Amino acid sequence: DSGVTQTPKHLITATGQRVTLRCSPRSGDLSVYWYQQSLDQGLQFLIQYYNGEERAKGNILERFSAQQFPDLHSELNLSSLELGDSALFFCARTGGGLTGDTQYFGPGTRLTVL
Amino acid sequence: GEDVEQSLFLSVREGDSSVINCTYTDSSSTYLYWYKQEPGAGLQLLTYIFSNMDMKQDQRLTVLLNKKDKHLSLRIADTQTGDSAIYFCAEAWTGKLIFGQGTELSVKP
Numbered sequence: 001d002s003g004v005t006q007t008p009k010h011l012i013t014a015t016g017q018r019v020t021l022r023c024s025p026r027s028g029d030l031s032v033y034w035y036q037q038s039l040d041q042g043l044q045f046l047i048q049y050y051n052g053e054e055r056a057k058g059n060i061l062e063r064f065s066a067q068q069f070p071d072l073h074s075e076l077n078l079s080s081l082e083l084g085d086s087a088l089f090f091c092a093r094t095g096g097g098l099t100g101d102t103q104y105f106g107p108g109t110r111l112t113v114l
Numbered sequence: 115g116e117d118v119e120q121s122l123f124l125s126v127r128e129g130d131s132s133v134i135n136c137t138y139t140d141s142s143s144t145y146l147y148w149y150k151q152e153p154g155a156g157l158q159l160l161t162y163i164f165s166n167m168d169m170k171q172d173q174r175l176t177v178l179l180n181k182k183d184k185h186l187s188l189r190i191a192d193t194q195t196g197d198s199a200i201y202f203c204a205e206a207w208t209g210k211l212i213f214g215q216g217t218e219l220s221v222k223p
Contacts, residue, residue: 002156033210043157043202043213056209090157092211102145103211105157 003029004093004106012112018079021109023091025072031055031094032074033103034066038087049074081113116140116207120214127222132190134217136203141184143205148177148188151200151216160188160201195221 003026013019025032034046045058049068060066063081068074078085088110092103117139126132138146148160163170163177163186170177176189186203198221204211 002158035211042215043211045210045212048209058210092157101206101209102147102159102162104159105149107156 002093002104002106004091004104006089006091006106006109008109009107010110010112012114013081014114015081015083017081017113018077019081019111021076021078021089021091021111023074023076023106025074025091025093028072029093030072031101032068032072033092033094034060034074034076035090035092035105036087037090037108038084043090046076078111083113085111086113087111116205116212118203118205118212118214120201120203120217122215123218123220125220125222126193128193128195130193132193132197132219132221134188134190134201134203134219136186136188136214138184138186138203138205138212140205140207140212141181143207145206146177146179146186147204147206147211148175149202149204149213151202153199157202190219193219193221195223197221 005024007022030051033048037043046060048056066076088108090105090108092105094101119137147162149157174191178187200216202216204213
């Protein structure tokens with residue numbers, strides 16, 4: 001058990017639509033990271049939040065945005081969806097302690113854009 | 115920029131050892147990681163190594179780090195069919211993980 005819950009598991013939608021992906025880290029974990037895995041781009045870091053604030057940004061499209069709420073869950077919003085946005089989206093939390101910032105990944109949300 | 119490279123495929127026979135190789139570019143990485151992804155599943159942390167170590171052993175897994183050549187390897191002893199998966203190496207850089215393309219390990223009985 002990675003200590004990260006992601007919902008939904010699967011999402012099928014049409015081009016032009018907007019969706020929200022949800023991530024709940026283990027209670028007390030302040031950091032969440034979002035990654036996108038696609039066939040052409042591989043695994044890419046999107047964005048990190050720490051205790052409600054954006055900490056780092058990667059290759060995240062302007063059509064995508066995220067936020068972290070006071071209860072530390074996070075949402076990734078994807079809008080004006082295109083066929084090429086079909087991917088597996090992962091959320092991760094950090095374990096801290098002796099392993100430093102080791103990241104533990106949730107099961108992912110598979111997004112299919114038709 | 116930061117880059118992590120892996121070979122894409124490896125095929126071994128059950129019972130043999132598997133060695134998956136990885137090269138990275140950022141010499142300031144503190145930790146390097148190996149993750150496993152089974153078909154349709156998420157990323158499972160297998161092991162990690164701190165950058166001041168040369169080797170780490172964890173049951174059937176041995177990680178070797180050559181910091182001079184920026185080369186990381188994962189050896190799986192007595193490989194089983196259940197080890198068939200995609201293996202990713204990753205370096206930690208400014209808090210985020212930079213992943214390689216993944217090596218698909220196929221274990222034949």
